[in-house]
Amino acid sequence: MTCETLTAEDAAALLLTWYDRHHRDLPWRVSPPMARQGVVADPYHVWLSEVMLQQTTVQAVKAYFDKFLRLWPTVEDLAAADSEDVMKAWAGLGYYARARNLRKCAEAVAREHGGRFPDTEEGLKALPGVGAYTAAAIAAIAFNRRSAVLDGNVERVISRLYAVETPLPAAKAGMRQLVSRLTPADRPGDFAQAMMDLGATICTPKRPACTLCPFHMKCMALHSADPETFPIKAAKKEKPVRLGAAFVAIDNADAVYLRKRPDTGLLGGMTEVPGTDWSARRDGETSVDARPFAAPWEPCGTIAHVFTHFELRLSVYRANVAEALPAAGGWWEPIATLNMQALPTVMKKAIAQAIPHAFKPG
DNA sequence: AACACGTGGGG
DNA sequence: TCCCCAAGTGT
The missing domain is CATH 1.10.340.30 (Hypothetical protein; domain 2)
Incomplete structure (x- = not known):
């Protein structure tokens, strides 16, 4: 034919x-x-x-x-x-x-x-x-x-x-x-x-x-x-892995410490929990400098998230604090209203890792 | 031109 | 699990 x-x-x-x-x-x-x-x-x-x-x-x-x-x-x-x-x-x-x-x-x-x-x-x-x-x-x-x-x-x-x-x-x-x-x-x-x-x-x-x-x-x-x-496409590049740490602080009123990301670049203008930069470096040690304040930070596992051009492995740390500590630039958001924030999925994953019930209904 | 830029679903 | 990719745009 x-x-x-x-x-x-x-x-x-x-x-x-x-x-x-x-x-x-x-x-x-x-x-x-x-x-x-x-x-x-x-x-x-x-x-x-x-x-x-x-x-x-x-x-x-x-x-x-x-x-x-x-x-x-x-x-x-x-x-x-x-x-x-x-x-x-x-x-x-x-x-x-x-x-x-x-x-x-x-x-x-x-x-x-x-x-x-x-x-x-x-x-x-x-x-x-x-x-x-x-x-x-x-x-x-x-x-x-x-x-x-x-x-x-x-x-x-x-x-x-x-x-x-x-x-x-x-x-x-x-x-x-x-x-x-x-x-x-x-x-x-x-x-x-x-x-x-x-x-x-x-x-x-x-x-x-x-x-x-x-x-x-x-x-x-x-x-x-x-x-x-068809269609024939140019070969794609492989995704590098980047590492980082995220810090989820919870106060005695069940509020989480959040802050806003810069308006440009990755997740620009969105809300985040504090954390390190994401780089290829295999260390969580620089994370000391990224802590928003002194607190009894404890590791609570890692999460993985795939972006368009790299894969992220994030070490998550949690700390319970007696009261909402004053910290420059951010705010304390009640767990109950986290779902109404401008949180990208990767940040919801990090928070859920530290607070398993954070995004569950009821 | 090549790269940065998210996420969730399907095979 | 892993890979592909879905009604692209801005730089």
Whole structure:
């Protein structure tokens, strides 16, 4: 069997027909029947979901999307929000620069654009935290622009459809051209979402369900090779191990000593328990200097946490103190309200290691 | 261009 | 257990 030529018209027709029947229903999405009647999604909802979805699974995003809309129903509300509250609400979702940029972006939209998102790719891309992908996605989905939307899903679909031999990320420019050629003037937003749904549900990284794919007869990878070998990627580097220590102090009122991290860099602007720097050094000895105050510190085990570019092994120390000692820069937070703080997951792990009941309900 | 930047789920 | 990776952006 030969691989039939794929025209742009065929691609859009095949994909949109598939999407009408098999699209996912998502909280931020306008379903195809509505979309076909010209209803477009709220740009604020589209932007919020797209930022949350950067490198993050749909499953993880749903609850956060609901929470943010509940707390800040409009972009003006978010623009007026306290940064600390935004960081608290984002805690656990990761890539915290997104949360810092989120409020900056809302502020820019509210103050510089009268509360309306720009309706062009160029205007959108000028906003904080909005890059090439997100600008194209918002333009297509919320403003019906014919922009070429290229994310990890689309890269996978395109790389297989055309059996692209160039490795990522070098192949991206060429793929954007291919997507641009296929994107229809009618329903470009649905086309983009359909490509992403296809990548997420059919054209998956492992064991793609090619028999169910609308491009089944048109896919060069399927007809000439093993689709699973695409996209070809540059080799990744191995993760170094870093070591450190964390200090969990508990006072006689069941409060834990916390402090705020610097606004930039790893976990920037988030809350932490005091600790050492994290380095490759194999010593907990420098940890003496990192103790927030003198107390009967006792080792209570280690935790491991994997970041994007290194693995962390943290030695956790605990101390019970009679009363809340004054200490520069931090504060004492009751265990009961720890869950409302801007604590990244690694810090919750460290606290849970020292206080096993800290995050248990009741 | 290459690297920094989180987390949780699935195979 | 370990590896992969998920709707990327900023520098």
